[in-house]
Amino acid sequence: MHKLLYCVTQSGYSAKIGDGVISQDLEGGAPRHRRALKGTYHTASIQWVVQKKGYQYLMAFYRVWARNPSQRFLARLCIDGPDVEDYQCYFSGTPTLSSKEANVYTVTAELRVKPLNVDSNLDELIVTAGDDGIDLNELWNPLEKLVNESLPDALENL
Template sequence: MNRLKYCVTQSGYSAKLGDGVVSQKLDGGASRYRRSLKNVPHSVSVQWVIQEAGYQYLMAFYRVWRRKPNQAFLATLVIDDAPAQDYQCFFTESPTLSSKQGLVFTVTATLEVKPLVEDEAVDDLIVEFGNESDDDLSSLADPLEKLVNVDLPDALENLDA
């Protein structure tokens, strides 16, 4: 499986999550919702701002993928979780050269992306923490940062005395 070398830019990046939830409008009341499908793919709009060699690479990558479009490729994206992760992707249409300014090329594309496997237990734990805690949820996101940057210096300070 080929790996797309370039990461997409953070500006011009959007993802529509595939949720598999179907709603049915009801006369005189709230809609009814139900889960109908699992592993619905995401649709991700991406953008690269690259120089000439990067443009040549990106177009060659697309043409190689186009020979066997049923073969997914790997790209590093942020979709299901905050850290960037590898996803299996497909181009939904050819990339677009959005602009060229001197030696800088801006290329956009839309990718169909297979979702990662969901960890329902972790999702439940995060939501339960949010429901029961008055703390900022960022304290849940990176407890190691607090340990290294706050707790450890405080502990070392006591040893210097």
């Protein structure tokens, strides 16, 4: 599986999360929602700003992929969580040269992205903590609280 070397720019980057939820409008009431599919693909609109050799690489990468378009490739994206991770992708359509100024090329593309496996227990924990009014930073920084608050309080009596 090929791996795209360039990370996309943070500006001009968006993702539509695939949810697999079907909504049905009902007359005179709220719509009905139901889960229809699991693991539906995301759609990412991305952009690269590169120089001449970078543009040549991106176009070559696309042409190599297009010879076998059922083959996924890896790209570093931020979709299912806050971290940039490797995702398996396909191009959806062809990349577009959006602008060229001197030796700077702006290339945009749309990718179909396979979602990562997420921890549903962690999702439940995060949402429940938010429902209970817990500061979400406390969930991720327990060591900081232990070292800066609990330990000094415990040593206070010694």
